[in-house]
Amino acid sequence: MNPIKLPKSLFNSVHPCSSVVKILLTLFLLLATKVAFAQSPQAVGELKIGDQIPDFKFTNVINNDGEPIKISDYKGKLLILDFWATWCAPCIxxxxxxxxxxxxxxxxxxILPVTYQDKEEVAKLFSRMPKLKDINKPMVTDDLVxxxxxPHKIxxxxxxIDQExxxxxxxxxxxxTAENIQKALEDNAPMLNQRDMTLLTSYLEQPYFESKIIKPESLLFQSSIAGFTEGLIGAYKVHFDEHRKVERIIVNNMGIIQLYKLAYGELTTTFSQNRLRLEVQHLDNIQFDGSGQKYTDWKKQGNAFCYELFLAENFRDAAFEIMRDDLNRYFPQYKAQVIMEDIDIWALVITDEEKAAQLKTKCSESTLKDSFSEFSMTNRKVSWLISILNTKYLQDLDATLVDKSGLSDNIDLQLQGNMTDIQSIRKALEPYGLDFIAQKEKLPVLVISDTY
Structure with a gap:
């Protein structure tokens, strides 16, 4: 922006303290403030398809020889902003x-990676993951702009962003993909599956069906199921009353396997890959090996469901039993059962009693933090470590993690390493007198099979 110049004659003809000078200076400051404010992200607001991105400048940049980055640096190129975080497995x-x-x-x-996290967190991840060691591209950190x-939710x-x-x-x-990138470079209007930016999570809090006559507080029992519902993220939530009994179960856009895992696991058992048996002829109706838009399309083809169970106090002790009965009614073509089998496990054991004794919590506050490269918690049970590793980072492991440490007290624990690699986790546990040992054990296994 060119500087605003005021003619000297204007100042020569009036006293420096005159009202004219004061008015002109005020107008100048207001104009300068307005120009600066217009380039702030809050003033720009949410950009839509077809909008032009302002020429923002970013100083929190790594792998760029200490130089800042401006949007105009990419003019004439196709620019893809990759929003990611160190805790996001698909991102890494x-x-x-x-x-x-x-x-x-x-x-x-x-392709410009962008994260809200600081440089230290990013550097820690890249220093610990061998598959990232050769990636040395500029990245924006500490992003607020x-x-x-x-704005995005996932x-x-x-x-x-196109060349202009x-x-x-x-x-x-x-x-x-290379194909879509080539199309974007050639005609600037590729046929892309646009992400739905209106996905909602609020329906994990509110019932699907509300009656103007029957008040929620008067309901004794309500169970309902619906097919795939546009605008909802695939997720579930279990609501508890003040006595920690299950009051409601809400499931959004999840497949049959996930429904059975929840109903039979009862939030205490994790049916990992080697604890699931599928004896179903048409596997593609309940299982899909893929992600992204293809996975969403598969869900829309009658393979994902929304489920809600509401229970008055007298029914809450049998919540998951009722859910299992519902699944038998909704999906008569399948049956599920839990059997005991000898399976491979990784057992968490104490290798040094003295070191393990030091894990007993010294904190009054309970915290939990996990990512691809670290896990930390204070004043929590060791079962949190087992559950998060089983369900989040080691889903494809050919053995289930089981706690055999005997640690009954709440503990403080901080691990650094590759949370998707059991050997890296074992190394991180060593200073605490803990280890995962390969064993076999008879454990519950979920079997889903055809009924006809």
Whole structure:
């Protein structure tokens, strides 16, 4: 922006303290403030497809020789903003693929990773994961700007910006392919599956069906199921009353296997991969090996459901039993049962009693933090470690983690390493006198089979 110049004659003709000078200076300051404010992310607001992104400047940048980055640096190129975080498993898994695409298209493409986390957290992750050691591309950290103008609810999230700085698309990772990039470079209007930016999580809190006559407090029992519902994230939530009894179960857009796992696991048993038997002829009706838009399309083909169970006090002790009965009615073509089998496990055991004794909590506050590269908790049971590793980071492990440590007190624990690698976790546990040991044990296994 060119500076605003006021003619000297204007000042020569009046006293420095005159009202004219004061008015002119006030107008100048207001104009300067307005120009600056207009470039703030709050003033810009949420950008839509077709909008032009302002020429923001970013100083919190790594792998760029200490130099800042400006949006105008990418003019003439296709720019893809990759919003990610260190705790996001799919984000980390996609880095090598994105790096290869970036290099393959040379000067025509730049993929810019963006995270709200600080440089230290990012550096810690990259220093501990061998598959990331060769990735040395510029990244924006401590981001407060881009996440304001491109708000999103799910990671990873990709924003495509064309060669002129116009917003082209919002997509999932499955759309970031060489074919789509080539189309974007050629005609600037690729046929991409745009991410739905209106997905809601509020329906994990509110009932699907509310009656104007029957008040919720007068309901004794309510069970309902619906097919795939647009606008809802695949998730579930169990609501408890003040006595920690199950009052409501809400499931949004999840498959049959996930429904059975919840009903038979009762929040205490995790049916990991080697504790699930599928004796079903048409597996593609209940299982899909994929992600992104293809997974969403599969759900829409009658393979995902929304379920709600509401129970008055007299029924709450039997919540999951009632849910199992519901599934038998809703899906008569399948039957599920839990049997005991000898399976491979990794047993958490104490290897040094003295070191393990030091784990007893010294904190009054209860905290929990986990990511791809670390796990930490204070004043919590060791079962939290087992549950999070089983369900979040080691889902594909060919053995189940089981707690055999005998630690009954709440503990404080901080691990650093690759949380998707059992050997890395074992090494991180060593200073605490703990280890995971390979064993076999008879454990519950969920079996889903055809009834006819």
């Amino acid at each position: 898994a996609s880095f090598p693929k994105l790096d290869s695409l970036d290099k393959a298209f040379g000067d025509d493409l730049d 881009l996440k304001t103008i491109f 990671l990873p999230h990709y924003v495509w 700085g116009n917003v082209l698309a919002f997509t999932e990772s499955s759309e970031v």
